[in-house]
Amino acid sequence: MIRKSIFWEKHNLIFQTVAWSVLIIAAAAWLTTFLIGTLGNPFWENSPTVLDRAVSPAEQKVERYRGEWEIPESKTSSHHGSIGRGYESDKWTLCIKCHGPAPHSRTPKERDFLNMHSLFMSCYICHIREQEGVAPARFGWMDLASGLLCSNPKMDKDVWGEYGAKIVPLNSEKIPQPVKLEEEEALAVKLHKDMEQPSDHQKAIRNKFIHRRCVETPVHCIDCHTSEKAFLPYTELGYTAERAAFLVSEKVAGFAKHYETFYVPKPLDTDTQPPKATKEDSK
Amino acid sequence: MLKKSFIVAIILLLPILCRFARAAEDAAADADNCLMCHRFRGLASVDNEDAYRLFYVDEGLFSQGPHAGVGCKDCHADIEKAPHDDAKPVDCSGCHNVEVPTRENMLAHEKLRDSVHVSVEQDGTPRAFQEDYPDCRDCHDRNFIRYYFTHGATRLRKVRDPCEVVGTCARCHANKAMARRHNLLDVVSSYMETYHGKAVIFGSSKAPDCLDCHAGQGSVHKMHAKMDQRSSINPQNRPATCSSENCHVSASPALSSFDVHTNRDMATSPLLFGVALFFVVMTIAILLPILTLNVLGLVREIFPSHEAEQEVKRLETLVKGKAALKGGILRFPGSLRLQHLFLVIVFLVLCLTGFPRTFAKAQWSPVILGFFGGINGAPIVHRIAGVALLVGFVVHIASIFLKVRSALVKEGKRGIKSYVKKIMSLPMIPQAQDMKDLVVLTKYVCFLSPRRPNYDRFSWKEKLEYLGLFWGIPLLGVTGILLWAVNISSHVLPGWVLNIAYLAHIYESILAAAHIALVHIPSVIGMSGLLSFSAMLNGKITPEVQAQEHGREIERWHSAEETNE
Numbered sequence: 001m002i003r004k005s006i007f008w009e010k011h012n013l014i015f016q017t018v019a020w021s022v023l024i025i026a027a028a029a030w031l032t033t034f035l036i037g038t039l040g041n042p043f044w045e046n047s048p049t050v051l052d053r054a055v056s057p058a059e060q061k062v063e064r065y066r067g068e069w070e071i072p073e074s075k076t077s078s079h080h081g082s083i084g085r086g087y088e089s090d091k092w093t094l095c096i097k098c099h100g101p102a103p104h105s106r107t108p109k110e111r112d113f114l115n116m117h118s119l120f121m122s123c124y125i126c127h128i129r130e131q132e133g134v135a136p137a138r139f140g141w142m143d144l145a146s147g148l149l150c151s152n153p154k155m156d157k158d159v160w161g162e163y164g165a166k167i168v169p170l171n172s173e174k175i176p177q178p179v180k181l182e183e184e185e186a187l188a189v190k191l192h193k194d195m196e197q198p199s200d201h202q203k204a205i206r207n208k209f210i211h212r213r214c215v216e217t218p219v220h221c222i223d224c225h226t227s228e229k230a231f232l233p234y235t236e237l238g239y240t241a242e243r244a245a246f247l248v249s250e251k252v253a254g255f256a257k258h259y260e261t262f263y264v265p266k267p268l269d270t271d272t273q274p275p276k277a278t279k280e281d282s283k
Numbered sequence: 284m285l286k287k288s289f290i291v292a293i294i295l296l297l298p299i300l301c302r303f304a305r306a307a308e309d310a311a312a313d314a315d316n317c318l319m320c321h322r323f324r325g326l327a328s329v330d331n332e333d334a335y336r337l338f339y340v341d342e343g344l345f346s347q348g349p350h351a352g353v354g355c356k357d358c359h360a361d362i363e364k365a366p367h368d369d370a371k372p373v374d375c376s377g378c379h380n381v382e383v384p385t386r387e388n389m390l391a392h393e394k395l396r397d398s399v400h401v402s403v404e405q406d407g408t409p410r411a412f413q414e415d416y417p418d419c420r421d422c423h424d425r426n427f428i429r430y431y432f433t434h435g436a437t438r439l440r441k442v443r444d445p446c447e448v449v450g451t452c453a454r455c456h457a458n459k460a461m462a463r464r465h466n467l468l469d470v471v472s473s474y475m476e477t478y479h480g481k482a483v484i485f486g487s488s489k490a491p492d493c494l495d496c497h498a499g500q501g502s503v504h505k506m507h508a509k510m511d512q513r514s515s516i517n518p519q520n521r522p523a524t525c526s527s528e529n530c531h532v533s534a535s536p537a538l539s540s541f542d543v544h545t546n547r548d549m550a551t552s553p554l555l556f557g558v559a560l561f562f563v564v565m566t567i568a569i570l571l572p573i574l575t576l577n578v579l580g581l582v583r584e585i586f587p588s589h590e591a592e593q594e595v596k597r598l599e600t601l602v603k604g605k606a607a608l609k610g611g612i613l614r615f616p617g618s619l620r621l622q623h624l625f626l627v628i629v630f631l632v633l634c635l636t637g638f639p640r641t642f643a644k645a646q647w648s649p650v651i652l653g654f655f656g657g658i659n660g661a662p663i664v665h666r667i668a669g670v671a672l673l674v675g676f677v678v679h680i681a682s683i684f685l686k687v688r689s690a691l692v693k694e695g696k697r698g699i700k701s702y703v704k705k706i707m708s709l710p711m712i713p714q715a716q717d718m719k720d721l722v723v724l725t726k727y728v729c730f731l732s733p734r735r736p737n738y739d740r741f742s743w744k745e746k747l748e749y750l751g752l753f754w755g756i757p758l759l760g761v762t763g764i765l766l767w768a769v770n771i772s773s774h775v776l777p778g779w780v781l782n783i784a785y786l787a788h789i790y791e792s793i794l795a796a797a798h799i800a801l802v803h804i805p806s807v808i809g810m811s812g813l814l815s816f817s818a819m820l821n822g823k824i825t826p827e828v829q830a831q832e833h834g835r836e837i838e839r840w841h842s843a844e845e846t847n848e
Contacts, residue, residue: 010585017581020805027801028574035563035793039547039556102327102335109368111328112320112338119325161323255319255365 090166092147094181094188095123119161122168122178125232126219130179136169139232142178149177152238167237184210221256315365317355318342330369398506412464415455422451445483445492449474452493468551473544475643478766478785484643485658496524496543534770541778547786558783562790566797573744573802579728588733598737598830602837611823622679623819629672634796636665641789666767673760676752683709710740713750717743737834748803755795762788 090096095103096118103123104114122142129135143150143165153163170176188210191198198206223231227248234244246252320326321340330336345351356362358373402416403409410416449471455461457471474480474493482490494503496516507514515524522536531538545552547559605612615623636655639648640662655661687705691697696705706712721743726732741749762784765772772781807819818824829837 013585017585021578021581024574024578024801024805028571031570031793031797031801032567035566039549039559039563100329101325102329105329108328108330109366112326112336113366115328116320116323116326119323161325251316252319 090118090122090144092142092144092178093122093124093166094185095127097185098188099123116161120163120166122166124169124179124181125167127215128169128179128181128213129215130169130171130213132213135231136179138170138176139167139237140170140176140178141165141237142168147178155238155240155243167232181213184213222253225253225256227253313342314354315356317365320365398504399508399511400504400506412461415461415464417455421455444488445490446486448492448494449480449483468544469546470544473546476546477543478640479543481640481643482658485640485649485652487658490658491530495530531770531773535773537776538769538773538778538781541781545782554779555782555786558786559790562787562794566790566794569747569794570797570801573747576724576728577802577805580724583728583730586730588727588735590733591727591735594735594737594834595830598834598837599826601841602826602829605826605840609823611821611825612829613822614818614824614829615822617822618682620819620822622675625675626672629668629675630795630799632668633665633672633792636661636668637792638796641792666763669760669763669767672756676756676760711746711749713743713746717746737838738832739835739839740833742832744802744806748798751795751798755791758791759788759795762791 089101101118102111102115103118104111125136125139140149141152141163142148145164149168149170150165153165155163168178171179187206191206191210219231225248227250230248234247235241239247318340321338322342324337324339326339327335327337350358359370360374361371397405400417401410402413453471456467457469459469461467462469475484479491483492497506498515505513507517509516511517512519514520518539521539525531525539525541526534526536542552545555547556549556602612635651639645639652640658642648649657652658652661655664683706687702687709691701691705716739720736720738723732723734723736727735765776765781765784766788769781824832
């Protein structure tokens with residue numbers, strides 16, 4: 001039966017009527033808006049977006065994940081400055097949660113180089129002492145996925161600093177694990193969530209607590225890049241003899257000697273004095 | 284013999300020698316061991332302006348680039364020691380500013396000093412908004428200089444990708460704020476709307492890009508303002524630019540009046556605004572009243588008048604006997620169904636090959652166009668379908684005339700008046716009764732009258748659709764041919780007419796497609812509960828459909844039968 005009934009069941013008819021009406025009204029409204037919109041303006045807005053789609057995928061602008069931040073990368077992937085891919089972020093080191101993956105920012109000459117080390121070294125190695133005045137003696141690799149101690153990563157020839165793990169100081173437990181700043185982190189989380197506005201004095205006290213295990217004199221470049229007795233045991237950490245030798249060679253050590261100006265992290269300054277250099281640049 | 288062995292040995296060792304040469308080149312590029320630090324992806328910082336800056340260098344990409352043999356310090360000349368402070372931006376003119384290309388330095392070109400893109404006037408006066416003017420890297424930081432070959436060979440023939448060129452120019456020229464500052468038009472959007480721009484969007488490598496018109500035959504660095512007599516787009520030079528090699532060689536100079544960067548703005552393009560307004564008003568004026576009547580008609584279906592129901596029942600009873608005898612009521616003979624099928628196929632092909640280009644921005648456009656061979660194949664299919672439609676249209680008109688002629692011969696009538704009279708009496712020609720039917724329908728759907736209109740063989744809607752073809756097909760056909768044979772068209776009509784033809788073609792096709800999609804298809808697939816599309820499948824409809832849609836025809840049959848009896 002082609003026409004089901006002249007007098008359809010009412011509910012069926014109502015459904016059909018409403019469905020068609022909505023469809024027709026929506027289509028008519030869209031068409032009218034579209035047609036009126038073509039007057040005076042081009043059919044296409046945001047034409048570069050259209051172009052981007054048409055440009056080969058290698059040319060497309062991408063939002064790449066670099067550490068903690070989404071950074072728009074406008075350069076093409078063929079440019080030698082293109083990062084190509086994001087590296088695995090460190091979700092376990094407390095410092096990064098506030099200071100970001102590029103925490104060094106004071107001295108233009110040094111900040112990039114120091115930040116580069118945060119790719120494969122925990123901030124705790126240079127800036128934290130688990131027990132006051134006691135430099136860490138045991139080091140290991142922390143798996144960036146789990147935050148737990150892991151075996152030494154495989155270091156391929158052309159991989160520089162990206163091993164999916166970071167060098168961390170180990171705690172003094174029998175079965176050592178990466179040092180954790182649990183109390184500090186708990187307070188930091190509380191501070192972050194705290195809706196009440198603390199006074200400057202309260203802020204200073206809390207900051208001081210969070211940074212209580214920070215050292216005023218961090219580990220220097222030359223402490224690690226020295227042929228005398230390097231702070232980090234490279235071979236124990238899985239570095240090949242060749243690469244370990246390179247890290248303490250004159251080529252690197254001589255270079256590291258230029259990095260001698262270090263600033264104390266600001267939260268440790270309870271007064272409003274300008275940043276204090278622990279060791280002035282010899283030049 | 285010894286000489287031959289030596290040559291063979293050299294050939295065999297060539298790959299190894301090349302590898303060594305490459306290694307030596309790489310080593311030369313990083314003689315200062317910059318990669319010792321710069322090969323780490325983490326070499327980054329937040330600068331004093333809170334911008335995250337990355338100083339990583341991908342060794343592999345660098346060694347494949349055009350500057351693989353260039354040392355870091357050759358570009359970053361201000362860096363004298365490591366570690367170093369922030370380096371200054373690279374000044375490309377350190378290498379690329381030699382006066383004239385020479386045999387020794389093929390990549391050199393004249394320094395930018397006489398172009399619209401230079402931030403100073405020829406006499407050295409700084410131009411306003413200095414920061415808007417591009418430096419070398421604004422244009423040359425893309426793939427099209429990635430390869431030495433591409434860069435050098437572009438001087439010999441076009442090897443650059445138009446999309447990259449347009450994208451490069453769009454990076455500045457699509458910036459509306461910048462365009463306003465420099466009193467420029469929205470040239471990117473308008474270009475993207477032309478056939479040139481759409482071809483670029485769909486990845487054509489042959490489509491003309493910005494440089495093809497604006498750089499003319501000279502260096503791309505000698506780009507001048509439109510009103511500068513040296514400019515390739517100056518009104519005096521445009522004919523030569525349009526008819527340059529690989530472009531519209533056989534076109535008349537009149538083609539140059541075609542406005543590439545036009546839009547439908549009342550202030551800048553009043554003529555095109557008027558044309559667009561005409562089509563917009565016409566489309567809305569035709570479709571909206573019909574759609575309104577259809578929606579109101581749907582509502583009335585829920586609450587039909589008693590009189591209308593009784594009338595339909597009566598008509599159905601009258602026609603049931605006729606239908607029972609013939610297994611349905613024949614509505615369309617085979618020849619008409621064949622013509623309709625032909626029209627459906629051609630229309631679909633035209634829509635599928637045309638609309639993706641009209642709506643080039645849409646995500647579905649490249650997918651659909653891909654089925655027809657992309658931007659190179661689809662236009663050919665579109666033109667073939669267009670020609671087929673025109674031929675079919677002519678055949679249809681010819682068949683009508685032949686039928687009219689044979690009818691007049693039978694009746695023994697002659698003369699133009701007889702032809703006109705006969706044609707005007709054809710069932711598809713609107714009559715005064717159609718207007719009355721429209722009034723009756725309007726009253727009925729607005730609940731102002733209980734009387735439902737009874738249509739004859741064709742209702743006013745069907746007549747309107749049919750006559751629409753006599754407006755749409757010639758219009759689309761003529762404008763389509765003008766745009767297709769653009770070089771020949773330019774010998775008959777000025778270029779600006781093609782701007783109108785282009786607009787008319789697009790707007791008319793939208794009207795046609797919208798009418799089919801919103802009015803025709805819903806009415807035949809059962810919007811009102813009537814499935815009448817069988818009329819175009821087996822040619823027959825049911826007594827119910829006949830009674831609902833063509834009641835007056837039933838009465839005509841009935842009175843004819845009574846007369847015969």
